[in-house]
Structure formats: C-alpha cells, structure tokens
Amino acid sequence: MPKNPDKVPFDIQRTIRIRLKETHLPVSSLAKDIHLTPTSLHQQLYRNSLQVNRLWSICKALKWNLFQEIANHLEKEIQSIQAKQKGIEIKDIHKEMDELKRKLELLENENKTLKEVITLLKS
Numbered sequence: 393m394p395k396n397p398d399k400v401p402f403d404i405q406r407t408i409r410i411r412l413k414e415t416h417l418p419v420s421s422l423a424k425d426i427h428l429t430p431t432s433l434h435q436q437l438y439r440n441s442l443q444v445n446r447l448w449s450i451c452k453a454l455k456w457n458l459f460q461e462i463a464n465h466l467e468k469e470i471q472s473i474q475a476k477q478k479g480i481e482i483k484d485i486h487k488e489m490d491e492l493k494r495k496l497e498l499l500e501n502e503n504k505t506l507k508e509v510i511t512l513l514k515s
Contacts (some may be wrong), residue, residue, distance in 0.1 A: 394464070402465055404458070405437045411454060425453035 423433040426449040
C-alpha cells in the first residue's frame, strides 16, 4: 500500500507525456486542441496534480481513455490488498486450527486418563 493513501501510485502526468511521444504529437498541438498555451500545458504536465476537467480534455484530444488506465491500476492495487488480507486471514485460521488441534489432543489424553482412573476405581 502506498505511504500516502491520497497519492495516486503512478505518475499520471508522465503517462500523458509518454502517450504524447508514442503518438508523435507535440505539446503545442495538444495545447491548441484543449485551448491552452503550450507553456501552460507543459507546466501542468510537470505538476504533482491535474484537475479532472483538464484530464478529460486531454483524453478527448488524444482519443485515449486515461481513466481506464487509472482504473486498471486501481483494480490491481485493490486485488493486491485483498490477496494480502486473505493471506493474513488464512494464516490466522491455520494458527487457530493448530491451537485447537493441540487442545483436542490434550483433551483426548485427559479423557483417556479419566477412563483409566474410572476403570481402576471400579476394580
């Protein structure tokens, strides 16, 4: 789990910059498509956060669903957390089972001893 739970565990701006390189689209063209100056867009692509409205505009301009990629990352993280929790739960269950087996063994030995005592007392 990330150290800061409010922080997205991957760099959205970097992902957008990579997409721009893959599509050979200059920042200036994207900036024009979403009605920003190239300088303003460039600054936003190197900030720690982007507004959802801006992400929406970028996705439309690039004809690309970044939100799906975010959802995929989130799904993987949730599955990882759940798997860890299940692993812990299974370990706890195994530990409890071992304790119960030991108690059962002790009780069976006690029962056997009591039966022997009763048998001896009857004789």
